[in-house]
Amino acid sequence: xxxxxxxxxxxxxxxxxxxxxxxxxxxxxxxxxxxxxxxxxxxxxxxxxxxxxxxxxxxxxxxxxxxxxxxxxxxxxxxxxxxxxxxxxxxxxxxxxxxxxxxxxxxxxxxxxxxxxxxxxxxxxxxxxxxxx
Numbered sequence: 001x002x003x004x005x006x007x008x009x010x011x012x013x014x015x016x017x018x019x020x021x022x023x024x025x026x027x028x029x030x031x032x033x034x035x036x037x038x039x040x041x042x043x044x045x046x047x048x049x050x051x052x053x054x055x056x057x058x059x060x061x062x063x064x065x066x067x068x069x070x071x072x073x074x075x076x077x078x079x080x081x082x083x084x085x086x087x088x089x090x091x092x093x094x095x096x097x098x099x100x101x102x103x104x105x106x107x108x109x110x111x112x113x114x115x116x117x118x119x120x121x122x123x124x125x126x127x128x129x130x131x132x133x
Contacts, residue, residue: 042112043078043085048130053097055104057117057130059085069104071097084120085110103128 048056048067057067059078065087066075076090086109106121115132 043080043110043117046133047117048133050133053100055128055130056133057104057107057110065090067104069100069102071095071100071102072105074104074107083111085112 043059044061046056046058048054050056053070055068055070057065059065063077063079064075065078066073068074069092072093072095074090074092077088079086079088087107090107092105104119106127107119108122109120109124111118111120117130117132118126119128119130121127
């Protein structure tokens with residue numbers, strides 16, 4: 001496991017703890033819950049580059065997605081709907097990083113096209129692509 005993946009994992013764990021504390025303390029805001037159904041083999045795995053400053057997503061068989069926009073860690077759950085993978089509202093760290101294109105922060109759904117993950121925003125517009133890694 002690369003040190004970048006370890007850092008992303010630690011950031012996501014810290015964000016989950018903070019979000020859980022906020023949700024239980026004030027009753028407002030909730031962390032994503034895993035009600036997602038497992039995806040087929042097409043989306044499960046790693047997409048993008050785990051190099052520092054590069055966008056990266058990892059989909060697991062149990063309906064979870066984690067990654068980074070190149071700066072901030074993100075995490076959520078997903079559900080397969082026909083040929084699309086719908087991403088539930090996600091949590092994210094909020095670091096300010098100069099020179100990082102944060103287009104992945106607008107992630108709402110994805111589609112798999114061979115070894116390319118097509119990333120879409122809430123309107124269904126393609127906002128980027130990630131290669132299978």
